[in-house]
Amino acid sequence: MKSLLLAAALAATALLSTGAAAAAEPRQLTLEQLTERVAWNVHATYPVATLTSALGKPATGTAQHVTEFSQWTFDFSNSDPSSPIVHITVQADLNGGIGQPIASTEPVLGVEPITLPVGLTLREAYRVLLLNGHPGPYSSVALYEVPEGALAYHFQSAADRCVYDVSVQDSELAVSCG
Numbered sequence: 001m002k003s004l005l006l007a008a009a010l011a012a013t014a015l016l017s018t019g020a021a022a023a024a025e026p027r028q029l030t031l032e033q034l035t036e037r038v039a040w041n042v043h044a045t046y047p048v049a050t051l052t053s054a055l056g057k058p059a060t061g062t063a064q065h066v067t068e069f070s071q072w073t074f075d076f077s078n079s080d081p082s083s084p085i086v087h088i089t090v091q092a093d094l095n096g097g098i099g100q101p102i103a104s105t106e107p108v109l110g111v112e113p114i115t116l117p118v119g120l121t122l123r124e125a126y127r128v129l130l131l132n133g134h135p136g137p138y139s140s141v142a143l144y145e146v147p148e149g150a151l152a153y154h155f156q157s158a159a160d161r162c163v164y165d166v167s168v169q170d171s172e173l174a175v176s177c178g
Helices: 002-024 031-045 122-131
Strands: 049-057 071-078 088-094 102-104 138-144 154-155 162-168 171-178
Touching: 031 071, 031 088, 102 122, 122 154, 122 162
Parallel strands: none
Antiparallel strands: 049 071, 049 138, 071 088, 088 102, 138 154, 154 162, 162 171
């Protein structure tokens, strides 16, 4: 009986220590989770600000997988007519680190507001690249919409100087090189 209790206690200890180790490991956020947190932080000070772009880069060199785009810059437009602040930038990373909003009185032109949540995730957009034979490596990815354009993820190739655009609306891939 004592050996059975000892075995149960050891098993419970092993489970608890495994759970504690797993809990101690940082879990990387998805871009969508990070975007939600950054937007929440910005809206605390600028309630009517809207996301206009998100730019992701790998911590080192190039990315061969979507999770390697770990460093992000988010740009917001503030349409509050009573505020002199019209542009807000926030640096963040997929480990959950979010910098302080940097406010500016200079507008960013040439991009449209992004309605959250975005219909196509970054992982889904990257899957479109893989299915079309474009595994990378990539030096950056940006999410933005230009006037008279479509909201898309824009993957900058590190190998062939091409940009691979994946439309959020229909998951269509467009390639431009040059």
